[in-house]
Amino acid sequence: MPSKGFRISALGLAGLGIAGVLLLHWMVFFWVPTEASMGIIQRIFYIHVPAAWVAFFAFGIVALCSAVYLWLGDDKLDRAAMAAAEGGMVFTTVVLVTGPLWGKIAWGTFWTWEPRLTLTLLLWFIYLGYFMVRSSTDNPERGKRFAAVVGIVGALDIPLIHLSVIWFRSLHPEPVVLKPEGPSLDPDMLLTLGVGFGSFTLLFLGVFMLRYAVGSAEARFEADLREARA
Amino acid sequence: MTPPPTSLAAMLRRSILLVALLWAILPAPVAALQAGSLGAQNLRPYGYLFAAYALAWLLIMGWIFLLARRIGRLSDRLGE
Numbered sequence: 001m002p003s004k005g006f007r008i009s010a011l012g013l014a015g016l017g018i019a020g021v022l023l024l025h026w027m028v029f030f031w032v033p034t035e036a037s038m039g040i041i042q043r044i045f046y047i048h049v050p051a052a053w054v055a056f057f058a059f060g061i062v063a064l065c066s067a068v069y070l071w072l073g074d075d076k077l078d079r080a081a082m083a084a085a086e087g088g089m090v091f092t093t094v095v096l097v098t099g100p101l102w103g104k105i106a107w108g109t110f111w112t113w114e115p116r117l118t119l120t121l122l123l124w125f126i127y128l129g130y131f132m133v134r135s136s137t138d139n140p141e142r143g144k145r146f147a148a149v150v151g152i153v154g155a156l157d158i159p160l161i162h163l164s165v166i167w168f169r170s171l172h173p174e175p176v177v178l179k180p181e182g183p184s185l186d187p188d189m190l191l192t193l194g195v196g197f198g199s200f201t202l203l204f205l206g207v208f209m210l211r212y213a214v215g216s217a218e219a220r221f222e223a224d225l226r227e228a229r230a
Numbered sequence: 231m232t233p234p235p236t237s238l239a240a241m242l243r244r245s246i247l248l249v250a251l252l253w254a255i256l257p258a259p260v261a262a263l264q265a266g267s268l269g270a271q272n273l274r275p276y277g278y279l280f281a282a283y284a285l286a287w288l289l290i291m292g293w294i295f296l297l298a299r300r301i302g303r304l305s306d307r308l309g310e
Contacts (some may be wrong), residue, residue: 025283040276040279041279044283047286051286090289090290094289097282097286097289099281101278101285102278104278105275135243154303207293207297211297217304221304
């Protein structure tokens with residue numbers, strides 16, 4: 001089970017994340033200027049883009065931990081992958097909910113089968129599969145290995161999502177921050193987006209670490225229980 | 231019939247609920263006022279903006295709530 005210091009760090013990170021989120025709300029609704037062409041609906045951008053970043057970050061952790069789990073077979077890595085996958089699913093759902101609400105105003109439709117949207121929905125289904133595959137077999141160790149493979153394969157979709165707006169003709173706006181010539185965003189908007197990235201990342205890391213600590217405590221409890229029964 | 235006297239704790243609970251409700255619903259109209267005259271504009275984007283933020287926080291808080299419940303269940307089992 002993780003140490004007390006680990007749990008305190010997790011709570012600290014989550015607390016900082018929540019403080020950052022409160023600051024983000026103040027900036028989004030009281031401070032940042034309204035974008036000229038899209039108007040007020042553009043403010044969805046300040047949660048949509050950071051949520052997408054956190055989802056990709058979380059699934060990156062899943063892929064990394066899953067790859068090392070397949071190599072070393074350490075259950076701690078499987079628990080970390082599982083905790084990150086939960087967060088990734090939550091933040092991908094946030095992306096899939098906020099995007100269509102923006103799209104309804106900007107494009108006149110909630111959904112269109114264009115490459116980035118379709119690949120993001122595919123990512124959501126792949127990680128839904130990650131949880132289903134885990135519980136699909138009677139042998140838990142086998143379920144963990146199957147899930148690890150799905151976790152690695154799913155992460156291959158992330159670069160495709162990022163590059164899809166460049167490679168294909170797409171309705172989705174092109175990147176405004178991560179591009180070779182630098183960000184093309186008003187400095188106040190860029191700062192607000194930066195606060196969004198920072199606070200979402202801290203909140204995710206804090207809750208992810210707490211989820212990992214709880215998973216480890218449950219595993220320890222189950223092991224002690226089995227030992228006591230034997 | 232007279233209503234039962236309201237306890238301090240109940241009043242406090244209601245106040246917290248009211249503050250939370252205001253915190254949740256105020257940003258959209260404030261942003262609307264910041265952008266210009268309410269009467270002159272189409273209000274639909276404000277509704278969508280509010281819905282996006284509300285649903286996003288519902289999902290994230292839901293995740294945290296489920297984790298808290300899991301911690302509660304584990305403490306109960308450890309206490310048995």
